[in-house]
Amino acid sequence: QKEVEQNSGPLSVPEGAIASLNCTYSDRGSQSFFWYRQYSGKSPELIMFIYSNGDKEDGRFTAQLNKASQYVSLLIRDSQPSDSATYLCAVNAAGGSQGNLIFGKGTKLSVKP
Amino acid sequence: DGGITQSPKYLFRKEGQNVTLSCEQNLNHDAMYWYRQDPGQGLRLIYYSQIVNDFQKGDIAEGYSVSREKKESFPLTVTSAQKNPTAFYLCASSAEFWGAVSNQPQHFGDGTRLSIL
Numbered sequence: 535q536k537e538v539e540q541n542s543g544p545l546s547v548p549e550g551a552i553a554s555l556n557c558t559y560s561d562r563g564s565q566s567f568f569w570y571r572q573y574s575g576k577s578p579e580l581i582m583f584i585y586s587n588g589d590k591e592d593g594r595f596t597a598q599l600n601k602a603s604q605y606v607s608l609l610i611r612d613s614q615p616s617d618s619a620t621y622l623c624a625v626n627a628a629g630g631s632q633g634n635l636i637f638g639k640g641t642k643l644s645v646k647p
Numbered sequence: 648d649g650g651i652t653q654s655p656k657y658l659f660r661k662e663g664q665n666v667t668l669s670c671e672q673n674l675n676h677d678a679m680y681w682y683r684q685d686p687g688q689g690l691r692l693i694y695y696s697q698i699v700n701d702f703q704k705g706d707i708a709e710g711y712s713v714s715r716e717k718k719e720s721f722p723l724t725v726t727s728a729q730k731n732p733t734a735f736y737l738c739a740s741s742a743e744f745w746g747a748v749s750n751q752p753q754h755f756g757d758g759t760r761l762s763i764l
Binding site: 577638 | 670680682687688689690692695705711737750752753754755756758
């Protein structure tokens with residue numbers, strides 16, 4: 535059974551701090567990794583994707599990938615109250631259904647003013 | 648503006664009734680997907696389609712049906728066989744997946760909330 539695991543939280547950080555969200559996955563063949571933000575009652579919104587080991591930065595967001603450890607993380611610098619949401623990690627399903635994504639259950643982030 | 652349009656936003660189903668959720672995209676994406684999200688849960692794949700006139704079952708296809716007669720449209724029917732249909736239904740699309748290296752990101756519509764009357 536292919537799985538994506540996330541700490542459900544809630545993760546609470548003060549405004550201006552760095553929020554660190556973590557995700558592990560079970561399928562060693564996975565090649566593509568995505569982070570989505572989902573506000574309460576809304577649909578998921580893509581914020582980052584990463585395909586290669588290392589770091590990828592986009593504004594206040596940094597995705598980090600370590601395929602050997604099967605670990606992907608999302609760092610949010612200078613956290614704002616508007617970053618309060620559930621963050622979903624998604625990983626492509628390797629093998630015959632490579633186009634499909636497996637989603638974690640999400641980590642709820644709360645940024646306190 | 649390019650995007651994915653789901654309708655209706657809210658839908659109520661009576662006992663024994665089939666209901667159809669609409670999903671239309673103007674992104675010229677080849678692949679389309681339907682997910683179900685229950686409270687506190689991740690997204691679970693119902694059906695997906697990588698090309699017109701072809702679709703595949705996902706992890707929880709029982710009680711659902713789809714069609715893909717046009718590239719831009721991928722409607723989902725929740726049949727009376729689905730005994731627990733109350734959920735948030737999300738449609739997504741992505742550009743075609745070409746090779747064994749990387750997936751194109753999936754983009755989501757605004758969702759349809761389905762409840763039982």
